[in-house]
Amino acid sequence: MESFQSFLAVVPWWGWVLFFLFVLFLRDIIQRKHTITHNFPIVGHIRYMLEKIGPELRQYIVANNREELPFNRSQRTWVYASSKRQNNYTGFGSDQDQASPGYVFINPTMLPYNPAPNHPNRTHIDLIPCAKVMGQYNKRKRLFRPKSIVNISAMSFGSLSAKAIESLNKGAKKAGCYHNTGEGSLSYHHQHGADIVFQFGTGYFGVRTPEGNFDMDKMVKLVNDFDYIRAIEVKLSQGAKPGKGGVLPASKITKEISEIRHVPMGQDVISPSSHTAFTTIPELLDFIEDIANNTGLPVGFKSAVGKLDMWEQLTDLMVERNIGPDFISIDGGEGGTGAAPPAFANHVALPFVFAFAQVYQIFKRKNLTDRVVFIASGKLGFPSSALMAFSMGADLINLAREAMLSIGCIQALSCHTNTCPAGVATQKKWLQAGIDPTLKSERFYNYAKTLRKEILEITHACGYEHPCQMEMTDVDMSMGDNNYTTTLRQIYNYEKVPVDFISMKKLIECEHLGGQDGKA
Structure with missing residues (x-):
């Protein structure tokens, strides 16, 4: 032992470095798993190291402010600054290429709308309730007019961490937003005071039988137990992966998730690609009516858009049978939380934009737009894109990734690996430990408030009191050719149906605002 210790003392540090490199050299040339390190011993490891940190290098060093996807640095900076109540202005003019195809221009009027001295928005600049009432046409027992035109889209506990869900819910309560549970069911972390839209998908988590089918008794009990559930959403598909099921591995099923989703421990849980409670459009309508009659709540569905034949069938049956969904969430194919x-x-x-325009025109052609609250989703958490959606006929905006950014997401693109460095999209306790729900809820509140404030300010600049009054001619889009622009009406060849709007004061005074029982 003493001789070995003497040997260690004699060999200099650089000798050990050379010895390590020699061993690594031998290992590289012997192994056959990686061609690069075999052909270029030692040096080849640099290539793999750079590849691993490449996204970070591009994100923080290489890419400019407008290059990155899905959200560029300028967009993320605006969300971060808004959530922290920092200066989110820009100086010295726009740095965007306004001649690029698809660039959005909003057309202001010469004389903006000027709220009267006693107008609600004089004291609450960001207060914007939905102009429509969920369940009004179908005469549901519990009507629901969302208090905010900006709300949290479907993101399940399990895909997001417990502290992220808690932060969003507490922030939503303060901001007056509703919080969609996602298909992972209602967890304890959703129960901090915000209005809830309960979503379920093909797995029927939280409202399923032991065999995995829909259980109406559990649905009724859930609604009766939690009166802050204001509406129910049937997930047909989502923009990230329409028509594809999923697997919740047994290794990810904790005791808490097992209890919330009503699934067994120690077994993989399959979400099929299609529903078992219905297989046709007529059966879907019957299913919606059955849930609404049993719960008294407005019921709608969420769907991505592709083929239009079933949308035609749906609207034909709505006309024929005088029933239908109370709201429809149109999810763009650019959706990405799943x-x-x-x-x-x-x-x-x-x-x-293409999905919503196609569906809305079908509903307009059959005089059905007044029956449905249209919810828009797909990278719309910025004033210009939100107002574009309103001008096309949307009534509400659902936010997902933008909400994640507001509570600390850094767009690390590792949501699917359970290694989210910000603790937002992971179940690892250590990574979640950095999230303070008290602070992060305030961040989401600030972001939602700022977004609504800027939406309303631009609405006033266009001469309107409420975003629902925006028209297709109020937004132009660059075609990329000789700086030519054209209105949304010319591009999509339809005009939005005017929404029955009297005044912001009337909306705020509604007895059922925020989900209370009452008639419109």
């Missing part, structure tokens, strides 16, 4: 194979994420389903 992990998906690249082929699905990149190529399956239409982007929001």
